[in-house]
Amino acid sequence: MPNLPASHKLRTGRYAEPNRIYLLTTITLDRAPIFADFALGRLVVHQFRRAQDIGLANSLAWVVMPDHFHWLIELENCSLRKLMRQTKSLITREVNLSSRRSGPLWQQGYHDRALRREEDLVTLARYVVANPLRAGLVEKLGNYPLWDAIWV
Template identity: 30%
Template sequence: MARPPRLVLAQQAHHLIQRGNNRQAIVQSDADRQQFLDILRDCAATHKVAIHAYVLMDNHIHLLATPAEEQGLSRMMQSLGRRYVAWYNFKYQRSGTLWEGRFRAALIEGEHHFMACMRYIELNPLRAGICAQAADFPWSSCAHHLGRRGDALVTDHMLFWSLGNTPFERELAYRELLDQGLAEVERRQLTEAVFKGLPLCRPEFLQQLSEQTTRPLLARPRGRPLGSVKLGKEIDSDPI
């Protein structure tokens, strides 16, 4: 059965995740991580995609990104996959795919969902128990948003800028949001949305979308319809 096309809108933020095949590592060293991010930065610029937040874990990548054009996300991820996998395979004398299928994506709209998604992404290493503070993890955008370092990969979204009139005010406000953490219901909502390709947005925006597409925009009722068991297992576990 063919997969439905992704719901992607130009000039709108989206949450993306790409995992390693069978959850295997996609990076093995800091040199790999730097190479991955360098290629990602180049691909994002080429295909006009603004990266607002990211975290590169050992076996997956999260992005919060806005494409200038509808096809920008797919083109960026395809280019990233071709270039990085070719480099990685050559370095480690391996062959074949590195990814677990195509990347997942969910449209993110509205201040509440956007800021929750930023925290979801940047708190990932903390949830995984690999650092004491989210900003200590060097392979995410968290340190950038807290003013510890600049990050050429990141393009700050206007919703982040709305946190304060000065860099200090924005950093302080975002630090307070991070300290609040993320409610379990929000974490599960964000996980389910990205794996099912469902939008997270305000009701009025959802109504506008429903008038433009026949694609399902809401999660189906819980149960065990045919073909749902495998997907359910993916959603039940946090992709860390």
């Protein structure tokens, strides 16, 4: 395999299937803890809901961490590339407007993992939303405000 930059390696072999379940992760530029500000983190949540409302993806579980998010989705009527490009772009615009900042917010690319049919979705959703516990941000999940799962 050629020696590609990390963002290009993320795209190598990427294929998106409608109705398939994916775990998506993306990180802020230089891992800046932008979403430690709850109001800015809510802007991410708003874009997750928007993507669902317009039929791009069903949100199954998500967590917004200070410097990244994990989003478990069922892909609907678009590609992963379109979903993430729109979501990251709209979050950047809203965060920049709300915080009077400018410039890029995200590292290039994103990580995606297609789930196999036999994988336990509830177990994976629990893993996703438990990120704040593992990171030591809270002692109880209920104390962290930026997560949700359809099973809860």
